[in-house]
Amino acid sequence: LFHKDRIDFASALKNENRISVIAEIKKASPSKGILKEDFNHVSFAEIYMSGKADAISVLTDQQFFKGNISFLKDIAEIKTVPLLRKDFIIDEFQVLEAKANGADAILLIAEILAATQITDLTAVAIENKLDVLLEIHSEKQLDKIDFTKNKIIGINNRNLETFNVDINNTANILHALPAECVIVSESGIDKKSDVVFLKSLGIDAVLVGEHFMVSPNIDFAVKEFCEWCKDEN
DSSP, X not given: OOOSOOOOHXXXXXXXXXXXXXEEEOSEETTTEESOXXXXXXXXXXHHHHTTOSEEEEEOOSTTTOOOHHHHHHHHTTXXXXXXXXXXXXXXXXXXXXXXXXXXXXXXXGGGSOHHXXXXXXXXXXXXXXEEEEEESSGXXXXXXXXXXXXXXEEEOXXXXXXXXXXXXXXXXXXXXXXXXXXXXXXXXXXXXXXXXXXXXXXXXXXXXXXXXXXXXXXXXXHXXXXXXXXXX
């Protein structure tokens, strides 16, 4: 198993008076294709860390996102913030593989899992000292969730059928979640006005990838975005 100490993902997302930033390393997407031709996952991770991101999401899915588990392992060697393995995780092996390659947390997607799978995979993650970010897209998935075990909830603003993004999806689902949950808004967040809106809702963190990946100056984009998140305006 991976030799470095784990870094707590949940606590990295809870910061007083500001929204935490999970910066994502994402070579491609199903809707846009290749996002970054000159792709160097390690240098992007270094930029994210120096730009003061609170955590890094690493896409390891090969088919749709051109990711690789080796990206996670390489970045884990230099990590100073917690790492989230983002993939279509459906079995125990993938959870153990995440742990072995230096992840501090895993993504589970409620849309593709039965309630029993969410329960079982969460239990395996907890046994292996991994946090779970459980992603939902609509209120229909709420009855699959045991909120005593799943306390970090990601609300994805992307419609998986149309790929359209609506940041209001976070507002629409938020009211149905227990107050003690750590809430992450995901997808389509690329303007200061988005951050101001999400801050007004009281969410804890945002997950941002494409905005950084398509920027001609990732270094500047990350620093600027992190400033928005702590800006009191």
